[in-house]
Amino acid sequence: MLTTLLRDSRALGALAVPLILTQLAQVALTTTDTVMMGLLGTTELAAGGLAIVIFNQIRTMGVGLVTSVGNRIAAAAARAERIGAVGEGAEEAARREVRAVVRAGLAVATLAGVVGALIMIVTGQLLTRLGQDAAVVGLTRTMLYALSPGLLPCLWFQAIRQFTVGMRRPQALLRITLASIGVNAGLNWVLVHGTFGLPRLGLTGVGIATSAVYLLSFIALLLAARRDEELAPLLALDITRADATTVKQLLGLGVPIAATYGSEAGFFSVTALMAGSFGPEALAAHTAVNQLVYIVFQVAVGLSHAASINVSRELALGNHDGARRTKNTALACAAVVMxxxxxxxxxxxxxxxxxxxxxxxxxxxxxxxxxxxxxAFLQFFDCAQNIGVGLLRGLDDTKSGFRITLIGYWAVGLPTAWLLAYALRLDTAGIWLGLLTGLAATALLLLRRYDTALAATQPRPAATSA
Structure with missing residues (x-):
């Protein structure tokens, strides 16, 4: 038993560790932007922070639309591996499926990037109607104009990222993300302060630098994939040839994922507003602890993606026991870290x-x-619920994940937070106890649903006659 757990942990870690480190590096990337905005002044920090909140909400939901690309590719690649011995024709059919998913993923990313950029621009125009300070709105609007072109290469990067993860070759992701931190810091400094003869752009320079880094990161990942002997033959970029059925399938899986991500972000945003009602000290404490949770949450994201890909692969290979062990291995690894x-x-x-x-x-x-x-206790459930969402995604069950998170976040967590914080006068502690309760309910429901759904996919033994 212990030997099997260690073997499965090494297999999961080989995929999860690069993803976790990549997620943590991305946190460092956004932190660089925040520090640079803070150096410009309070008004710039407020405006830039508001712009980044809007950008991140749209970006997160766009990422959700292409997240299932990794699962579809992992399943197709496993089928190619499984049927390779049958003949070249069958194996090539599976490879064509991978290429079709890559093209469809890039098509979905392009659509989401264009629509999302337009939404960002329109949102900037509407901010004055939302009661925001006029000076802040002007700077936020300019920042959104600078950030909006970066959404398209950002989502292209995510589509190629899911391709490399689905093929279990994510190593280039970490190198590129680490390099982007230094490039982002340098571009920020040059564009914000106007060095080397360039104009001093201030806050707008932060937005331009971010968009430029997204474009450079996409190009770097694309070149890395083209140099990879295993990835290059499967990298299909012509989105005009994207299969409409495959695009529809990805959207069918991706829309609930995007909605789940948006729901979770909204849940935490509402609790931040609740914390602010108890005064600036309570909001500052809530913000600090929430940032710690966000940093540690990147471990959950990496484990969730890795577990999700492994489930898709194991099921494509017909190994239901392996899919069941993936859940236990991911939760055990999460428990150790938490x-x-x-x-x-x-x-x-x-x-x-x-x-x-x-x-x-x-x-x-x-x-x-x-x-x-x-x-200290909440993070166990936060990690478990994210792993649960990933496990269900491995079964191509994204709708159940969305429905369950709505129940856990909004029907259980938020009312509990209100009751404890206001009715029982526990203030900010009551909010976080509500968060814990909501995340715990979500985690238990998601993991129970995974066990039920996995059992339903298990082929029943044929009946024997006497």
Whole structure:
């Protein structure tokens, strides 16, 4: 049993670790932008932060639309491996399926990028009607104009990323993302301050730098895939030849994923507004702890993607036991990481919070330290529910994941947070206990649904006659 768990953990880790490190590197990328905006001033930070919130909401949902590309490619690649011995014709048919999914994924990314960019521009025009400060709105609108062209290469990158992950060759992702941090920082400095004879663009320079980095990252990943002997023959870029049926299938899977991502982001946004109702110290504490959760959440994202791809692969190979073990392995790996993180929260709360609240008020630091106690347990469920969504995606079941997260987040978590925070007067701690409750309910429902759905895919043994 232990030997099997260790073997499965190594197999999962080979795919999950590069994805986790890539996710953490992307956090560093956005942190660079935030630091640069903060150096420009409070108004610039507020405007840039608002623009990034809008951009990230649309980008996250766009990423959801192409996330299932990895699962479809993993299943097709596994079928090619499984039937390779049957004959070249059967294997080539499976390879054609991979190429069709790549083309369709890029077509969906293109559609989402164009529509999303238009939504960003329109949203910028509507901000004055949402009660925002006029000075902030003007800067936010300009920032959105600079960010909107970057959405298209950003989603192209995600489509190619899912292709490399589905083929179980994600190694180039980490190198490219790490390099993009340095490029982003350099471009930010040059464009914001106008060095080397360039005009001083201020906040707009941050947006242009971000868009440029997305374009360069896409080109770098595309070139890396073209140099890979296994990936290059399957990399089909002509979206005009995209199969309409495959595009429709990807959208059928992707729309619920996008809605799930949007729902989760909205859930946490509402709780931030609730925390703000208890004063600036409570909001500062909530923001600091939420950022810690977001950083650690990248581990869950990597494990979820890896588990999802492995489930798709195991089922395509007809290995239901392997798909069942994938769930247990992913949850075991998550438990180990979350235990280490949780112990650090409980043992060294002030050290953990120092980067965020070192110069803040003592009350904010005290509130945040109390929230860390809740967060030490919350992160187990946060990680488990994200893994659950990925496992169901591996079964091509994205609608159940969306429905369950609606129940867990909005029907259980949010009412509980309101009851504990306001009716029982637990304030910010009540909000986070509500978050914990919602995430726990979501995790349990998702994992139960996975077990049920997986059992339904198991072929029944043929009846024997006496």
């Amino acid at each position: 235990s280490v993180v949780g112990i650090s929260y409980l043992a060294l709360p002030r050290l953990v919070l120092a980067p965020f609240l070192e110069t803040g008020s003592d009350r904010a630091l005290t509130i945040a330290a109390h929230l860390l106690v809740i967060t």
